[in-house]
Amino acid sequence: MRAMVIDDSRAMRMILKRIVTKLNFEAVEAGDGREALDLLADMTEVPDLALIDWNMPNMNGLEFVTNVRADPRLREMTLVMVTTESEQSQIVRALAAGAHEYVIKPFTEGAMIEKLALLGLVPTGANS
Amino acid sequence: MSVEVEVNENDLAEMVEQVWESYLDPEGINPLIPTYDENQPSEVHSSVSITGSWTGHIVYASSTQAARRAAAAFLAMEADEVSQEDLTDVLGELANIVGGNVKAMLPPGAFLSLPQVVLAPESTARFPNTQRISGVYGIWDGEPVSISMWHSRADNNQEVGA
Numbered sequence: 001m002r003a004m005v006i007d008d009s010r011a012m013r014m015i016l017k018r019i020v021t022k023l024n025f026e027a028v029e030a031g032d033g034r035e036a037l038d039l040l041a042d043m044t045e046v047p048d049l050a051l052i053d054w055n056m057p058n059m060n061g062l063e064f065v066t067n068v069r070a071d072p073r074l075r076e077m078t079l080v081m082v083t084t085e086s087e088q089s090q091i092v093r094a095l096a097a098g099a100h101e102y103v104i105k106p107f108t109e110g111a112m113i114e115k116l117a118l119l120g121l122v123p124t125g126a127n128s
Numbered sequence: 129m130s131v132e133v134e135v136n137e138n139d140l141a142e143m144v145e146q147v148w149e150s151y152l153d154p155e156g157i158n159p160l161i162p163t164y165d166e167n168q169p170s171e172v173h174s175s176v177s178i179t180g181s182w183t184g185h186i187v188y189a190s191s192t193q194a195a196r197r198a199a200a201a202f203l204a205m206e207a208d209e210v211s212q213e214d215l216t217d218v219l220g221e222l223a224n225i226v227g228g229n230v231k232a233m234l235p236p237g238a239f240l241s242l243p244q245v246v247l248a249p250e251s252t253a254r255f256p257n258t259q260r261i262s263g264v265y266g267i268w269d270g271e272p273v274s275i276s277m278w279h280s281r282a283d284n285n286q287e288v289g290a
Contacts, residue, residue, distance in 0.1 A: 008242075009217055009218075009220065009221040009224070010203075010213075010214070010217045011199065011202035011203055011214070011217050011218045011221050012202075012221055014202065014203050014204065015151065015202060018204065055224070055228075055240060055242060057242065083228070084224055084225050084227065084228020084229060084231075084240070085228060085231075085232075085240075086228060086229060086231075086232040087231070087232050087236065089236060104229075105150075105224075105225045105228065105229075106146045106147045106149075106150035106151060106225050107150055108149065108150050108154070109154075
């Protein structure tokens with residue numbers, strides 16, 4: 001399994017990488033949506049999961065989700081927004097654009113693993 | 129036009145507690161201990177600006193040592209391994225997280241900026257026509273840390289004149 005971690009904060013990318021690596025994902029990093037799309041264009045194997053910040057320079061998370069959903073090659077990728085944007089209207093926008101799940105910062109490791117378990121990406125109880 | 133909002137110390141304290149629980153003190157052994165001292169010193173600070181339905185700034189300020197410890201906790205490294213780039217990144221993310229959660233408590237139509245980080249005391253910040261409306265001031269592992277919320281006075285004037 002492969003995961004792409006997209007956040008302009010290196011610290012947040014490290015936290016997310018630690019979590020997914022612990023869950024046996026191979027992790028790839030990108031600092032914004034544009035860089036993530038460029039990396040995806042060069043990949044022969046599409047990641048199973050992308051964890052996406054919303055507020056990033058160059059291309060934000062919502063634009064990234066919209067671009068991914070418009071590309072049939074990336075259709076199978078599970079998209080999870082990981083962001084401080086916690087208003088109901090923003091969550092609805094992200095889900096309408098094609099995100100599968102939404103995690104609000106700050107989050108604990110356990111909460112993130114629970115979300116991934118709900119999506120069927122890790123076994124239920126992986127947190128215990 | 130900006131509207132009056134009520135994000136008080138308790139709301140901020142709850143957000144700060146969540147940040148500590150999630151990233152800075154997941155074991156729950158080293159919480160931020162309140163001092164209620166608005167004038168406690170700082171050596172570095174970061175901020176995010178909010179515009180739209182409410183206009184103002186959320187400011188995270190601390191000693192350099194506390195910032196180093198925060199970066200070390202985020203990045204899972206020793207405090208003496210933390211670079212200036214690491215400090216900048218983590219301070220920015222801390223302001224972003226608190227700012228984003230404050231924004232969620234504001235009326236719809238508020239927008240959050242990307243974070244600004246200044247490796248200098250909060251007192252050097254230039255936020256013209258602002259008034260501090262709320263703040264959490266404390267000591268973390270013996271070092272000062274604060275999170276404060278500043279409202280644009282220009283907005284207040286507009287409301288009076290509206």
